[in-house]
Amino acid sequence: MKRELLATALLGTITLPFLCNINQTFAVESGTNRPTYQIDATYLEKKDIVKGHMSVTLPEIRNGIQNEVYFRLYPNVFQDWKYNKEAKPSKEGHIAISHVKVDGVKQSATINDTVMKVRLPKPLQKGRSAKIELDYKLYLPHGGTRLNKYKNTAFLAQWYPMLAVKDKDGWHTEPYTTTGDPFYSTMSDFDVTFHVPKGYQVISTAKDIHQTKENVHLQQYNVRDFVAVLTKDYQVLSRESGTTRVNLWYTNTTKDVSEPLLNAAVDGLRFYGNRFGHYPYQEVDVVLGETGYGIAGMEYPGLVTSLPKVPTSNGISPAVNVVVHELAHQWWYGVVGNNQAKEPWLDEGLTTFSEFLYMQKRMKQDDAPWLKRVAIKTDEIHRSAGITSAQRLYDYPDELYGIMVYLRPAAMMFALMDEIGEKKVMKILNTYYHQYQFKIATTSDFLRIANQVAGKNLTPFFEKWLYFKG
Ligand SMILES: [Zn+2]
The missing domain is CATH 1.10.390.10 (Neutral Protease Domain 2)
Known part of the structure; x- marks a missing residue:
């Protein structure tokens, strides 16, 4: 920043x-041991909502046993704003999660502000992976920092449940703050489909198509996160x-x-x-x-x-x-x-x-x-x-x-x-x-x-x- x-x-x-x-x-390709996100997102422009279905395939466990998985729900900071008043959004936003499944089995999730914990039905052993699926509804803030709807443009930053990082210090669930960029993520592969209203263009982390289209399929491998700008107002x-x-x-x-x-x-x-x-x-x-x-x-x-x-x-x-x-x-x-x-x-x-x-x-x-x-x-x-x-x-x-x-x-x-x-x-x-x-x-x-x-x-x-x- x-x-x-x-x-x-x-x-x-x-x-x-x-x-x-x-x-x-160096190569930017799929196939190594990275998380793989698949997101299907529909932008409901008039309601200021992005409706998404997401699945994340976890990388194989390299050592130890994993009992749970943490995600970051950063859009929740725009609800009940507790930071400096100058940065307060004029309209609040948040992200609602439903239908969480692990390997096809329904599972409950615990949400505390920007942190979501999904318990795995059985512990993951070395060499094993799991697929977590969920539905979400993102309510876009107006005047939000980074995540924002402004005129005919939706700036989608940290707009999906983002896998938290687990390293030698354990899971990282550091709190949000308006000082600096409080984000931490590892390389992942993304397969993202956007359904946008007529006349909209999608600008993103991936290699974009420069035309307005209602269904846009994007893929990008080996990146730390995936940002998108949905807009009717920009030229290139x-x-x-x-x-x-x-x-x-x-x-x-x-x-x-x-x-x-x-x-x-x-x-x-x-x-x-x-x-x-x-x-x-x-x-x-x-x-x-x-x-x-x-x-x-x-x-x-x-x-x-x-x-x-x-x-x-x-x-x-x-x-x-x-x-x-x-x-x-x-x-x-x-x-x-x-x-x-x-x-x-x-x-x-x-x-x-x-x-x-x-x-x-x-x-x-x-x-x-x-x-x-x-x-x-x-x-x-x-x-x-x-x-x-x-x-x-x-x-x-x-x-x-x-x-x-x-x-x-x-x-x-x-x-x-x-x-x-x-x-x-x-x-x-x-x-x-x-x-x-x-x-x-x-x-x-x-x-x-x-x-x-x-x-x-x-x-x-x-x-x-x-x-x-x-
Ligand atoms: Zn900077």
Whole structure:
């Protein structure tokens, strides 16, 4: 995500970033041990409802025994809103679940806010899988963050019951928060059919068909989640960037920035691909639009959203920095995953660095002096508030989140370039990208690779920047 007006209050009157190799290819195919979702969804436009039937085939159990399965029901946060009042939806929303079955047998589910537990009729042993089916009714909020109905467009983010992650720490059911992106998911395969009203178009994580059609069948393998925008209001500009097709979706009111933002997206994708490694998917969509209070843009696999324009030192300009920020997340979050609630700096810090690097190299915007002030300011914040740059999402007050989690790690990566050279830093990111492609990485994985590639012990350097040690 990219925050609006991030840190400007803290740093005073600085014009600036609006806040918020090895080129190997790898396969994006079905058939490995990933969850497989099949969703059949009907959009009832007039009722603001998406009616769905979903089945999820679990990956085979690798070790231990599994007695239950957890799902995340994020649309439920839009009911009885308990977060900051500025982000309160004007019309509430939620998701209702019915007819839960496990391997064809009716089963009850326990729902507590955004967490649903489905008990398995018999424990799953090693090497076994199970198929969970259910019906759901999604009531779309108006003015919801990420999940939103706006005019003739439904932004469907976290719009189906999402399988929670189970790892060595157990099931992850971290609570929702309006600070940052409190989501964590693993690679899955999706087979999604949409039934939409006449004149609607479906823009999604998958490779889309660019025409209005009432029944749309989409498949996408090896992605962390599946987002879709159902709309009657958008038009598209498309261009190739290497082996990826880039689509820039705009409305009548944002047509004036469509061309410069498509250029930025095409160039940004190429810029990151050359430095970090090949982008493995065939298509990426950039959708211009408002997606919630305080959010300038948001990343999803194969699709990002962005505001059309941002204030800069030259006045109001096309939101190039937001578009390239969100696209950098295709590398840091999309392909290389992390637990965004536990270690948000890992994707936001590397993404903000990628964005600033693009703005410096391609847009000739030098933010180095500003980032030096970020370093000084964050030292002060650490001294007074005790907070570091590598904590859980929940530890940050909203107003400190951006500067500590986005900006200080970005400043750290520029300082690292001063210390070991740009070439080595690019090699670190490239190696990290290839070693953790389609996996979940942690801070210690990143540090280990950095030390290996640099051929020296950088741990004290990272500890100073991330944890304020020494
Ligand atoms: Zn971000």
